[in-house]
Ligand code: NAI
């Protein structure tokens with residue numbers, strides 16, 4: 014069956030790193046039997062410029078009919094003064110909610126060659142390999158009512174609503190238990206059940222679900238403690254599942270433990286196997302157009318796509334092994350290099366991974 018893959022290069026370094034993903038996908042097609050058809054569309058600032066809308070109808074149609082989507086990154090200072098409906102970030106929020114991409118998978122792993130980049134001591138982060146599963150389309154970022162208003166006494170106030178339905182908790186719970194079953198078999202559910210009713214429900218639903226996954230060991234942790242434990246001893250975790258707001262904060266914290274924003278992939282999945290895959294980093298306007306971008310987070314996002322949406326786990330392993338191989342062989346882009354003068358540029362790194370396949 015031909016996989017239809019939609020590529021959304023986006024803004025600034027986006028097209029540079031997605032070009033390397035295309036190189037990788039074409040090599041997988043030519044030499045390893047991947048049956049894929051690639052399509053392109055606009056999302057973000059480039060879509061505002063070309064079509065007047067950060068998530069145009071043409072992009073939406075292609076996204077809805079694709080088997081998987083790869084995004085570079087969106088955004089940049091030239092769009093910062095636009096009204097909210099013409100901001101690149103609005104395109105990203107809209108594609109996630111339109112496609113129902115509720116399960117955000119963010120692995121944080123430390124390649125042994127890059128241990129020195131971490132802000133933590135090497136003995137604390139050695140072997141780090143954790144996965145944060147964040148609920149992405151509910152919780153306080155979407156809850157109603159929300160707004161700004163003036164109180165009777167004339168003082169302004171802002172308000173948001175943290176609401177989760179049992180159905181929303183259950184579907185992210187299933188995604189997390191399944192991920193834990195595929196990995197080390199340990200799942201830590203993070204909430205604030207000592208203070209929040211929405212967390213009380215969250216904890217209850219996760220506990221009920223645990224009975225259906227006897228191979229997974231479930232534990233619970235309050236979010237403040239989880240933040241502390243991530244920095245104190247991150248290796249105690251295997252998979253963490255949490256809501257939208259807590260997951261936003263904890264996943265950025267976990268990402269930084271690895272010290273290398275150019276290395277971290279992510280997946281955002283619906284309940285039918287379709288996903289949007291993207292590097293965790295942004296569009297890096299400060300280095301765009303100079304061949305300085307590290308493409309590895311994007312290539313590792315392709316590996317996640319192969320595993321989660323295209324049912325090509327063996328090819329996913331092969332891509333991850335190729336990335337490990339080029340690091341072991343000493344290839345470094347400028348963000349990782351100890352001697353930036355001898356760093357590999359974006360294309361050299363992308364080609365090295367293809368050669369290592
Ligand atoms: P950023 O992640 O783009 O950059 C932060 C720092 O990391 C910069 O110094 C950049 O040069 C460096 N960096 C990022 N990716 C790199 C790579 N692949 N290789 C080497 N160095 C890399 O975050 P920043 O500067 O806060 O945001 C820039 C723009 O990106 C903003 O418009 C922001 O809204 C957008 N953004 C988009 C995201 C997305 O598309 N999912 C996520 C985060 C930010």
Ligand code: MG
Pocket residue numbers: 261262265
């Ligand atoms: Mg964030």
